[in-house]
Amino acid sequence: MRDGRERWAAAVPGGRPRAGGERAAGVRRSLVLALALAVPTLIAVTAAAVALGVRFEECAGPEEGAAAAATRGPGRRGRQRAEEEEAAAARPWRESRLPGSLRPRHYDLRVDVGMDNFTFAGDVSIQVECVNATRFVVLHAHALQVSSVSVTADGPGGGAVRVQRRFLFPANQMLVAVLHRELKASRTYRVNVSFHAAIQDELLGFFRSSYTLDGERRYLAVTQFSPTHARKAFPCFDEPAYKATFSLSLRHDPQYTSLANMPTESVADGDGWITRRFARTPRMSTYYLAWAVCNFTSRETRSDGGVAIRLFARPDAIASGAGDYSLHITKRLLGFYQDFFQVQYSLPKLDLLAVPKHPYAAMENWGLSVFVEQKVLLDARVSSASYRMELTMVVVHEICHQWFGDLVTPVWWEDVWLKEGFAHYFEYVGTDFLFPKWNMEKQRFLTDVLHEVMLLDGLSSSHAISQEVRDAADIHRVFDWIAYKKGAALIRMLANVMGQRVFRKGLNAYLLSHMYGNAARDDLWRKLSEAMRSEGRDVDVGAVMDGWTLQMGYPVVTVSKSRSERPATRYVTVSQERFLYGQGGRGNSSLRWQVPLTVAMGNGSRVCSETLIWIHNKTETHRVGEMDDGTWLLGNVNQTGYFRVNYDLQNWNLLIRQLRADPQVISVGNRAGLIDDAFNLARAGYLPQGVPLQLIGYLAEETAFLPWHAASRALYQLDKLLDRTDDYALFSVSPSLARQPVASTLCLCGLCLWQDYVLKQVASRYHQMGWPSNAANGDGGGLRASDQTEELQRELIMLACSFGKKECHRRAVAYISDWISSNKNRIPPNIRDVIYCTGVSLMDEDVWEFIWMKFHSSDAVSEKKILLEALTCSDDAFLLNRLLNLSLTSDLVAEQDAVDVVVHVGRNPRGRKLAWRFFRDKWDVLNARYGEALFMNSRLINGVTEFLNMEAELSELKDFIQSNGVEAGPALVRALEVVEGNVRWHRLHRRHFYEWLREAPGPSRR
């Protein structure tokens, strides 16, 4: 599963501290426990069968829901607890997990889909194996009307097993059948259930969606089962470890077509219906089953190994060739992954389905991956390089899941990072395969994954990547950036420590030994350790990685020349402590990691040596090469490690001097890393505020994109913090300041000093790089290699325009004026978002209306998105309010885009208050709409709170949390910590920050 992502989006997700450091196989242990409990249960059940039957009648009531209602009333707590303890063993549906007495082997599933009245009805016949004798059939069903349940025994002497009673237990989304007699261990049975329900509007389970073709509204119905929504479409054992095979038939109106995981086996007509039977799937988890009923058309290609690859979308999109790019890269990617993993793709076909609405960017259903249109359809004439890059990475991600996810599935959701971390890491590796010049894994990974997630994981409200998961709400929470980005960062660290060849060998063994089954993280560690051992390196990967996966956060490693060892010129002292933005609890954290620290030493012209040091303790001394006073130390070479590095001031100064003298001596990755570490160490108070500002003084000499990208991220981050602080009071007109020719005007306020400082760093490179020509971008089918120059150009234009460079503003206004007067859009696609936004913010209401009109009339999804975002850039509170209200009420704004609107209004300094107010006023509406899709929800919460930095705003946030606390969840807890951090920064560091800006040497600063 993949969420959408944005260029400047700060981290977001949900999470909570993990209670203990138990090992993964908590899952297996609890299964064992369940089995152990089953034996006494069995005795108790048999002995008291009659009595129990009576008690069921009493407490469950005749209809669904009654059992749950009976346990929920206030004032019944004490009795409820006693009852629970007493009856837990006898009433397995009261446990949040399935009891494990029955295991499904095969599902025969038939679904009749009514596209005229949006209902469906189905029959499922599940072949189950009885593991432990039981009188209860307990499986998942939610929001389904169940009309019959029957159980039959397979084989000789089989026949019906009478159902004494059946009921739904909504609290755990379970369907229970109590049988007259016990099912016997080691025998197989069939559980048959008939059911019906409405096709949902909510984008989960089996839902409908629509689009317009030739002025006419058309509908489609499609599934989204991950993580716990298969149970909304058919009764099933809806936990990932209950893998089974599936034979699916869909019956529907013949004017539609239908798709599923497997190819069509047969099609039959009759009574005005069509019945399509799909081939039997391999063993798989319920949440990877998928189907769709639509009247899309498709294009097809074939992999070198003969796998049919098709892309289905709206007929007009297919006709325009918008799907060709994704089809083309999918074909190449299948070959790449087969070669990388040395494991064949498992199914005879792979369909990509582009739907107009989807709760996520994409979902990796086996053989039928579903994408929201924006992440799979590409109009090469108008798409920017960044849109193309994002789309490519989503496709790369989903195809990777066909192995990490579909083929080998995490045992339980606590280790969801085992699939999501891999798929996210491979976004970079796979994209490098497609476009080697993009340099994704060595470069973009740093700013987009590593730096991004360390922001989040440096909060005390973070959580361990492997986290305890009990109920459905927990399951939704695990799909957060810690799972995706920290997972990817840890995998990358491990791949670098092991070496690519050994890493691949280990992955191959892991996939082969768990294919069509499930695995926990210890299974992976075991295979990777074996791969290391086979190369003569005895490393216990599990022992190393447990520190990183079971503990939250990450260390800051401080490296300095040793003061105590003799000779001091050969030793370094390294120490580790948990990095935290907040100072509370910093000293007493006992967390330790096994850190693979690489240290480089260099002087003015070259790197003299590189050493790998394993750190285990709080402080250690290690022998390295010869050093003198001018030798600098640099930790975490190429930023392959998941930690920050700090130095003493003397070493920081040596590094700064090196960057100014000759930045190329330090690798691109490390230049970006130094910038990110310095800004964040200063923000958290580990470093004086002036160090990062001094560090970026070298940027005029920086020709590579990545360090600029890291710097601009850090600068926007800081800018968010400063924004509304007008520090007139801090400054009096000092003679030294008055003499400084600061841009064209004399700045007295803190904010102007800051903007001026940033523009000064940007100016010379901005002028040197110039603006792009307005030639059309891209050539359709194949992708041009990413042009770092183009990316850097864009970055500089964005910095210049957003920090107020007049010349940049003039050019943006000229572009927009030209567009309006000629009705020809000659703005280069790559900088359209910057120009639109700048134009809307500087120009009058007519421009806003013009963009609004273009937003309506545009068909290209990428263009639509940036037009909508541009509308949020207005300075006019009336227009911003109008837009906010339209986002929730108008059909014109797609549901998944409404959150974007609110978040982007929040990014606009003029819109912050409005977005924060709107969010609180509409909380109920927003929560009802997005509650379950927590990714969006927490992105929203983050987007409307991250800039709050005053005591009064902190109180508003606290009030809001207090009045909504129950539903609010971890996203608000995190928001609170971020805002507290903002307020604290202002209290402790703002003055130093401005003082440095005021005292800093003149324009050259070198």
Ligand SMILES: [Zn+2]
């Ligand atoms: Zn995914």
